[in-house]
Amino acid sequence: MLFHVQMDVQIPHSLDPEVAAQLIAKEKAYSQELQRSGKWRHIWRIVGEYANYSIFDVEDNAELHQLLSNLPLYPFMKISVTPLCRHPSSVREDDS
Amino acid sequence: MLFHVQMDVQIPHSLDPEVAAQLIAKEKAYSQELQRSGKWRHIWRIVGEYANYSIFDVEDNAELHQLLSNLPLYPFMKISVTPLCRHPSSVREDDS
Amino acid sequence: MLFHVQMDVQIPHSLDPEVAAQLIAKEKAYSQELQRSGKWRHIWRIVGEYANYSIFDVEDNAELHQLLSNLPLYPFMKISVTPLCRHPSSVREDDS
Amino acid sequence: MLFHVQMDVQIPHSLDPEVAAQLIAKEKAYSQELQRSGKWRHIWRIVGEYANYSIFDVEDNAELHQLLSNLPLYPFMKISVTPLCRHPSSVREDDS
Amino acid sequence: MLFHVQMDVQIPHSLDPEVAAQLIAKEKAYSQELQRSGKWRHIWRIVGEYANYSIFDVEDNAELHQLLSNLPLYPFMKISVTPLCRHPSSVREDDS
Amino acid sequence: MLFHVQMDVQIPHSLDPEVAAQLIAKEKAYSQELQRSGKWRHIWRIVGEYANYSIFDVEDNAELHQLLSNLPLYPFMKISVTPLCRHPSSVREDDS
Amino acid sequence: MLFHVQMDVQIPHSLDPEVAAQLIAKEKAYSQELQRSGKWRHIWRIVGEYANYSIFDVEDNAELHQLLSNLPLYPFMKISVTPLCRHPSSVREDDS
Amino acid sequence: MLFHVQMDVQIPHSLDPEVAAQLIAKEKAYSQELQRSGKWRHIWRIVGEYANYSIFDVEDNAELHQLLSNLPLYPFMKISVTPLCRHPSSVREDDS
Amino acid sequence: MLFHVQMDVQIPHSLDPEVAAQLIAKEKAYSQELQRSGKWRHIWRIVGEYANYSIFDVEDNAELHQLLSNLPLYPFMKISVTPLCRHPSSVREDDS
Amino acid sequence: MLFHVQMDVQIPHSLDPEVAAQLIAKEKAYSQELQRSGKWRHIWRIVGEYANYSIFDVEDNAELHQLLSNLPLYPFMKISVTPLCRHPSSVREDDS
Numbered sequence: 001m002l003f004h005v006q007m008d009v010q011i012p013h014s015l016d017p018e019v020a021a022q023l024i025a026k027e028k029a030y031s032q033e034l035q036r037s038g039k040w041r042h043i044w045r046i047v048g049e050y051a052n053y054s055i056f057d058v059e060d061n062a063e064l065h066q067l068l069s070n071l072p073l074y075p076f077m078k079i080s081v082t083p084l085c086r087h088p089s090s091v092r093e094d095d096s
Numbered sequence: 097m098l099f100h101v102q103m104d105v106q107i108p109h110s111l112d113p114e115v116a117a118q119l120i121a122k123e124k125a126y127s128q129e130l131q132r133s134g135k136w137r138h139i140w141r142i143v144g145e146y147a148n149y150s151i152f153d154v155e156d157n158a159e160l161h162q163l164l165s166n167l168p169l170y171p172f173m174k175i176s177v178t179p180l181c182r183h184p185s186s187v188r189e190d191d192s
Numbered sequence: 193m194l195f196h197v198q199m200d201v202q203i204p205h206s207l208d209p210e211v212a213a214q215l216i217a218k219e220k221a222y223s224q225e226l227q228r229s230g231k232w233r234h235i236w237r238i239v240g241e242y243a244n245y246s247i248f249d250v251e252d253n254a255e256l257h258q259l260l261s262n263l264p265l266y267p268f269m270k271i272s273v274t275p276l277c278r279h280p281s282s283v284r285e286d287d288s
Numbered sequence: 289m290l291f292h293v294q295m296d297v298q299i300p301h302s303l304d305p306e307v308a309a310q311l312i313a314k315e316k317a318y319s320q321e322l323q324r325s326g327k328w329r330h331i332w333r334i335v336g337e338y339a340n341y342s343i344f345d346v347e348d349n350a351e352l353h354q355l356l357s358n359l360p361l362y363p364f365m366k367i368s369v370t371p372l373c374r375h376p377s378s379v380r381e382d383d384s
Numbered sequence: 385m386l387f388h389v390q391m392d393v394q395i396p397h398s399l400d401p402e403v404a405a406q407l408i409a410k411e412k413a414y415s416q417e418l419q420r421s422g423k424w425r426h427i428w429r430i431v432g433e434y435a436n437y438s439i440f441d442v443e444d445n446a447e448l449h450q451l452l453s454n455l456p457l458y459p460f461m462k463i464s465v466t467p468l469c470r471h472p473s474s475v476r477e478d479d480s
Numbered sequence: 481m482l483f484h485v486q487m488d489v490q491i492p493h494s495l496d497p498e499v500a501a502q503l504i505a506k507e508k509a510y511s512q513e514l515q516r517s518g519k520w521r522h523i524w525r526i527v528g529e530y531a532n533y534s535i536f537d538v539e540d541n542a543e544l545h546q547l548l549s550n551l552p553l554y555p556f557m558k559i560s561v562t563p564l565c566r567h568p569s570s571v572r573e574d575d576s
Numbered sequence: 577m578l579f580h581v582q583m584d585v586q587i588p589h590s591l592d593p594e595v596a597a598q599l600i601a602k603e604k605a606y607s608q609e610l611q612r613s614g615k616w617r618h619i620w621r622i623v624g625e626y627a628n629y630s631i632f633d634v635e636d637n638a639e640l641h642q643l644l645s646n647l648p649l650y651p652f653m654k655i656s657v658t659p660l661c662r663h664p665s666s667v668r669e670d671d672s
Numbered sequence: 673m674l675f676h677v678q679m680d681v682q683i684p685h686s687l688d689p690e691v692a693a694q695l696i697a698k699e700k701a702y703s704q705e706l707q708r709s710g711k712w713r714h715i716w717r718i719v720g721e722y723a724n725y726s727i728f729d730v731e732d733n734a735e736l737h738q739l740l741s742n743l744p745l746y747p748f749m750k751i752s753v754t755p756l757c758r759h760p761s762s763v764r765e766d767d768s
Numbered sequence: 769m770l771f772h773v774q775m776d777v778q779i780p781h782s783l784d785p786e787v788a789a790q791l792i793a794k795e796k797a798y799s800q801e802l803q804r805s806g807k808w809r810h811i812w813r814i815v816g817e818y819a820n821y822s823i824f825d826v827e828d829n830a831e832l833h834q835l836l837s838n839l840p841l842y843p844f845m846k847i848s849v850t851p852l853c854r855h856p857s858s859v860r861e862d863d864s
Numbered sequence: 865m866l867f868h869v870q871m872d873v874q875i876p877h878s879l880d881p882e883v884a885a886q887l888i889a890k891e892k893a894y895s896q897e898l899q900r901s902g903k904w905r906h907i908w909r910i911v912g913e914y915a916n917y918s919i920f921d922v923e924d925n926a927e928l929h930q931l932l933s934n935l936p937l938y939p940f941m942k943i944s945v946t947p948l949c950r951h952p953s954s955v956r957e958d959d960s
Contacts, residue, residue, distance in 0.1 A: 677912065686877075687877075733911050736911055736912070737909060737911045737912060741912075752912070753911050
């Protein structure tokens with residue numbers, strides 16, 4: 001089941017740069033692990049912003065919330081979730 | 097080069113239903129042709145709305161505008177385009 | 193799996209009142225059938241508005257879109273869907 | 289009498305984590321006590337957000353304000369209240 | 385129990401002026417009857433707009449919705465309801 | 481001459497609680513004095529918010545600004561003023 | 577007593593051009609009469625828009641509403657009123 | 673050439689009150705000097721807000737930016753500029 | 769003197785296509801004439817929208833309003849004007 | 865390939881003025897280098913704001929993101945990117 005997720009990151013300027021760097025490294029590792037597992041299907045950078053559009057493929061709403069709320073940068077993100085379903089014009093079997 | 101496109105369709109209630117049906121059929125054929133060519137990578141229905149999120153893979157801005165402005169339902173759409181690039185955490189080689 | 197759905201109805205003043213009355217009657221029957229099946233858990237009127245907040249319990253996103261897009265008043269509604277999950281403070285076993 | 293309440297929580301990053309943890313524990317206890325009393329009928333987590341949709345069943349506006357303003361996290365919440373009434377299509381006797 | 389109600393009226397230019405005049409006359413009579421009964425405590429014109437701020441004193445949410453949805457101009461209004469309660473600084477015994 | 485005033489209070493979390501308590505006590509005394517003088521006709525708490533809707537009865541715009549800018553909590557308020565006049569349907573002689 | 581008024585005009589495309597021309601001519605005459613009387617102190621065109629910013633000098637809110645609601649184009653305007661008072665830095669005696 | 677300028681001032685609560693008082697005094701002197709020169713034609717306080725509407729009469733865009741960016745409170749202001757021109761209904765020769 | 773202008777075009781579906789085509793042809797001729805004169809420096813299509821960003825180089829506000837209000841499609845446009853001046857980092861002598 | 869970029873700068877008041885001055889100097893040098901290379905075609909100051917409208921001419925989305933994210937003031941900017949293409953009415957060969 002697919003969801004469209006927009007993440008806007010806003011790390012406070014007052015955060016210790018070393019702590020920030022560690023969080024960002026953990027975020028990357030966590031994201032890549034989920035991508036490899038197939039849960040996090042796509043992630044694209046929005047040009048000019050510290051933000052991304054992502055596509056998640058999960059069992060249900062609860063799993064999505066668990067994955068998102070465990071993001072290392074979650075406390076510094078504004079997240080917006082949109083449920084998706086197969087478009088009647090889609091030619092791809094796996095896009096639903 | 098990838099772009100995120102949101103399309104909201106609002107066909108006026110006054111439009112002749114037969115004309116509307118023809119436009120929708122043409123829209124579907126046009127969309128599927130572009131999907132098969134690889135230009136229109138993804139299209140997902142937004143749940144509960146006459147709207148979609150799509151990913152386009154085009155040569156440049158001009159090609160994207162040409163593809164979008166030729167949509168049979170273009171006069172009845174509100175379209176919003178966001179340029180994308182590869183996310184530094186992405187594990188997919190082709191998501192840029 | 194639960195979803196929060198807001199529906200705002202705007203029937204055009206130009207619509208034939210008889211047609212409108214028929215649509216509204218069909219809408220009521222359709223809604224009550226879904227409520228009795230357990231798919232449409234709750235529906236509340238927003239005071240002073242031709243609008244409702246509803247809770248749906250469905251298998252997945254696709255089923256929710258199918259239920260919503262079959263609403264007799266769907267062409268005259270603005271719908272906004274929010275995925276829900278169990279709140280860690282909830283004492284109800286079935287609210288997820 | 290039912291009310292729809294949206295609560296968005298924003299605990300400042302500067303708050304002592306221990307103080308925050310205590311507030312969150314108190315919040316949970318307070319919420320569960322009200323849920324068991326029947327005043328706080330439902331609480332659902334909004335997926336991907338530190339926020340909830342809730343349904344309150346209270347005697348009147350004054351009681352609702354008293355319950356909300358006593359929330360331990362009240363100083364860190366943005367709350368939006370919508371009065372509800374029975375929907376003419378509802379099949380549930382107690383949803384009003 | 386008090387509620388703050390904002391009503392914005394937008395009568396379509398295509399409405400027969402005679403029908404509009406009848407609706408406006410009925411609206412006035414209906415409003416004055418409710419004002420005399422004490423249900424509609426206050427009504428003020430917003431300067432420069434076809435809109436009003438009103439204060440209603442009703443038994444519960446259901447009564448408020450019934451009063452509002454019976455407004456002769458209801459189909460042409462955008463209504464926004466805010467529940468009120470006694471302010472801790474108020475010196476008026478009846479303002480709650 | 482009547483004005484509708486919405487006041488949203490946002491006391492910064494960093495403010496010394498004792499200073500805040502003193503300001504709130506002064507605010508209450510100031511408000512009650514103006515209410516007794518008839519200048520501040522009504523004040524209602526908006527349910528679930530640290531905010532109020534008020535009705536002021538003043539000589540002119542200048543007097544209203546003087547009263548508002550002297551509020552002890554003025555530096556922490558967002559204030560929105562709407563001029564009112566007698567509604568043609570009003571049955572109250574003093575609501576203008 | 578001064579008020580800042582923004583007027584946005586939106587004459588429907590379906591209005592008979594001759595009727596529109598008559599309304600616009602009446603509007604101009606009405607505006608100039610009020611300007612000469614001193615009630616309508618200033619009127620400026622907003623560049624690129626069918627809109628104006630104006631300054632009115634009236635006895636009270638009621639007079640302002642009467643002047644505005646008698647505008648020949650009033651049914652086709654969106655009006656927004658802001659009460660003004662003398663700025664403490666102003667060097668003009670008559671700007672209040 | 674006239675411009676409509678809205679200035680919203682938001683001095684941070686953390687600013688040293690003495691520094692703030694000096695800035696405000698400089699702001700007043702600067703404003704009055706420009707008013708006397710004819711560059712800053714009008715300044716009005718918006719009732720209930722730390723904000724003003726102003727009219728500037730300048731040679732060109734560059735001069736307006738220079739005047740605004742030299743305001744002592746500029747770093748604490750949100751400024752919005754609207755170009756004006758003579759309204760076809762204006763009876764004042766100098767309002768353009 | 770430079771201005772940034774955003775134009776959003778919304779030709780009503782009810783407009784006779786032949787009339788629309790004539791207006792669009794006139795619009796193109798008018799635009800190209802102004803571009804050749806140097807008044808309309810740039811015009812770019814916004815991808816996916818019936819809209820453009822343009823840069824005008826005019827004598828003053830009045831000239832800009834005259835040029836814009838004479839656009840053949842002006843009655844079907846939403847226009848937003850922003851005054852520009854030379855950026856201190858600009859290396860181009862003529863960009864002001 | 866052209867892009868319209870809006871940059872709003874908001875340097876926190878708490879930033880060391882010397883650090884801010886260094887960043888601003890670096891920003892200017894970086895901007896001028898890109899302007900001279902032809903990548904950053906235009907930059908205009910928005911009158912009355914610490915903001916600019918710019919036009920970039922880049923190979924693709926990725927290059928644009930790289931240029932923007934390397935801006936010395938990037939952490940203090942809100943950036944909004946709009947893809948452009950040649951307008952059918954344009955007379956300039958190089959505006960695409």
